[in-house]
Amino acid sequence: MKKLALGFVTAIIVLPIGCMAYFVLGFSEIRADAKPSTLETAILQSAVRASIRRSAAGILNPPPASDDAVIAGGKLYVLGCQGCHGDLGGAYQENYDLYPAPPQLPHFGTQYSEPELYWIVKNGVRMTGMSAYGPFYSEKELWALAAFLRRIDKLPPEMIEKIRPKKAGKNT
């Protein structure tokens, strides 16, 4: 019985120290231009999702957004987000320059609710390329972005045309 307890305690002490030593000695791969493994993605993505669900739980659903708000949010997306998250109305292309890769929202949409999207844009996601935009956008803009992102993969073409008029040049 004593031996059992000793083995248990040894594992609890040695494993965390071993893990830390692995990182401190520089054995971990650090390059960003690679595709994360399925296991890593599964574990970390569910952790992020759970944390966001928990953090944004107290935020009330906003009243249904008007078309104008969605368009305003879309314009913010075109200016500030699509460099990493994919061109609105553009061809789907995965971006493996950042690790983890930023989700290609126009193609896949999002599982998050509007309050959660508002929270993510405002606070960012730690240890990813997603910085916090709270200091740069007003509350109104954050909610407009959230409303737009919620609908990003289901927008009718006329809405996309209003957000991103074709005649206004190739890129903004």
Next chain:
Amino acid sequence: MKNFIAGFVAGTLVLIFSTLIYLRLGLVDVRSGVPVPYWTARFLYTCTHASVARNAPKLQNPLPENDETLIAGGKLYLNDCVGCHGEPGKAPSDFGATFYPPAPQFPRVGTKYTEAQVFWAAKHGIRRTGMAAQGSSYSGPKLWSLAAFISRFPNLPPKVLEEIQQNPAK
């Protein structure tokens, strides 16, 4: 001995499962725009340095060591890096501060990395940070000029800084 091994295995399983449960319950704070606690920052920077030191090949910068190289790198820096890493002679970047970990402000603090390491980090990016790999956007020589420029912060020749600020690349 058998009991010891059984205990060790049990401890291992408990650690793994409690970590997974902790993650799964959403107990990890994922907010980005907050200061990194001192020891966390020490740990992260130490690990990053160690990994770069271990993995980056010790190459010689193939470009001539002159002001022209620095100016070419500086123009690239002003075009593409200042948004997060800060502009020489200006206040630190507010945007760079909203990442977790935040983007290092090279013009103020310089860098501990060698030229070859800056080249490698710029080319491949740094995993689990906002630092994207630039290898798909810039050629090797361009990244070498950038590495020469960045590794000389904060002691760049004033002539070079003047030149890049007066004649930025389009």
